[in-house]
Amino acid sequence: MVDLQTQYQKIKPEVDQVIFEVIHSTKFIRGPQVKQFEEELANYLNVKHVVACGNGTDALQISLMALDLQPGDEVITADFTFAATVEVIKLLKGKPVLVDVLPDTFNIDPEAVEKAITPRTKAIIPVHLFGQSADMDEIMRIARKYNLAVIEDNAQAIGSDFRFADGTVKKTGTIGTIGTTSFFPSKNLGAYGDGGAIFTDDDRLAHRLRGIVNHGMYKRYYYDEVGVNSRLDTIQAAILRVKLPHLDAYNEARRRAADVYDELFAGCEQVITPYRDPRSKHVFHQYTLKIKNGKRDALADYLKAEGIPFGIYYPVPLHRQKAYADENFRDENFPVTNRLTEEVISLPMHTELDREQQEFIVGKVKNFLRGKV
Ligand SMILES: *Cc1c(COP(=O)(O)O)cnc(C)c1O
Numbered sequence: 070m071v072d073l074q075t076q077y078q079k080i081k082p083e084v085d086q087v088i089f090e091v092i093h094s095t096k097f098i099r100g101p102q103v104k105q106f107e108e109e110l111a112n113y114l115n116v117k118h119v120v121a122c123g124n125g126t127d128a129l130q131i132s133l134m135a136l137d138l139q140p141g142d143e144v145i146t147a148d149f150t151f152a153a154t155v156e157v158i159k160l161l162k163g164k165p166v167l168v169d170v171l172p173d174t175f176n177i178d179p180e181a182v183e184k185a186i187t188p189r190t191k192a193i194i195p196v197h198l199f200g201q202s203a204d205m206d207e208i209m210r211i212a213r214k215y216n217l218a219v220i221e222d223n224a225q226a227i228g229s230d231f232r233f234a235d236g237t238v239k240k241t242g243t244i245g246t247i248g249t250t251s252f253f254p255s256k257n258l259g260a261y262g263d264g265g266a267i268f269t270d271d272d273r274l275a276h277r278l279r280g281i282v283n284h285g286m287y288k289r290y291y292y293d294e295v296g297v298n299s300r301l302d303t304i305q306a307a308i309l310r311v312k313l314p315h316l317d318a319y320n321e322a323r324r325r326a327a328d329v330y331d332e333l334f335a336g337c338e339q340v341i342t343p344y345r346d347p348r349s350k351h352v353f354h355q356y357t358l359k360i361k362n363g364k365r366d367a368l369a370d371y372l373k374a375e376g377i378p379f380g381i382y383y384p385v386p387l388h389r390q391k392a393y394a395d396e397n398f399r400d401e402n403f404p405v406t407n408r409l410t411e412e413v414i415s416l417p418m419h420t421e422l423d424r425e426q427q428e429f430i431v432g433k434v435k436n437f438l439r440g441k442v
Contacts, residue, residue: 070378071255075421076319080311084261087307100303106310110266113313116243118275120267121301122282125224125251128265130157131299132220132247133192135277138163142191146222147177148386148398149406150196154222155387166190167388167398169405173344175199175357175413178405179207186211192218197226197241199357199382199415200257200323202349205231205244212245219245223268225354227258228320232348241349242268247278252301252309255419257323257354258316260305322420323353329424330356330416333431339364339438355382356418364438365412371437377430380415 242248252264285296
């Protein structure tokens with residue numbers, strides 16, 4: 070699905086050098102590279118504060134803690150996403166309120182968000198799924214109307230943006246109250262281990278976030294609140310400093326690969342290629358097809374037998390997961406997610422794909438769909 074090896078070989082001398090420097094300095098925790106990376110990422114995103122942390126899941130949890138989520142507070146998020154969001158809401162004793170997504174972008178349905186609001190709603194967490202922005206015009210309108218916080222889960226869309234109706238363009242993750250991301254190795258900006266970050270323009274929130282990531286400690290050995298231990302390793306920060314200047318080129322390479330897939334699938338009626346919202350730059354964390362006529366599982370079996378990598382993101386909607394069964398979600402409220410979990414399949418997508426590989430992959434998919442196998 071990804072080729073981190075070829076990408077590494079292209080930046081190897083620089084990466085090896087900075088890793089060696091960190092080891093040589095022995096400043097493994099909170100070394101100077103962490104702050105430098107935070108500043109460089111803030112600059113890239115055009116946001117006031119970046120707080121690095123241990124991973125993208127912690128980034129979500131720490132954001133909710135900084136917003137003072139109380140037991141029983143409701144947080145609205147999408148049913149069709151990675152489990153981290155629901156998990157952290159539950160860990161903090163909040164109530165996850167799942168809503169359905171839109172069938173074209175796979176992103177949270179703003180109309181469903183507005184319908185789910187109650188007096189206990191505290192925040193909305195839109196996830197910019199697979200690399201393109203949720204409808205932030207609508208999400209921000211709703212948040213302002215009901216005075217809610219917005220945490221953008223930007224783990225899959227770093228470098229993407231959104232163009233508002235008034236023409237302003239902002240990078241995803243810098244639009245809401247807080248934005249979060251993950252540097253998991255296969256993400257668009259991947260470290261060589263776990264890592265994450267939180268973004269905000271709010272000085273007061275930034276101060277809280279910095280305290281919470283470090284045990285709730287604002288002055289050395291004075292603990293003002295219950296925090297966590299969630300830091301970005303200096304080695305990871307040093308590697309990310311080498312990779313950040315390449316992020317736009319990496320995202321361009323993904324977009325070019327997506328263009329090639331689109332072209333190769335043109336006219337193939339049983340396949341729906343990814344919709345691109347004209348308001349958002351799609352950075353293709355995943356290239357996700359919808360397969361019609363109930364053939365997705367058979368296609369997956371065939372690709373597996375042929376040794377072609379693929380992924381099914383996500384095979385089970387969150388509202389049906391055992392871990393969250395006590396929420397008693399109603400299956401009939403999620404018709405789009407339910408259908409998507411049966412139709413989607415993601416093909417290899419990374420910065421190193423070439424046309425020949427893609428022709429081979431698409432050839433296999435088409436062979437199967439034409440019943441030639
Ligand atoms: C990867 C991911 C996360 C979690 O990131 P980790 O760094 O693995 O904890 C959260 N949300 C979404 C949408 C993700 O894709």
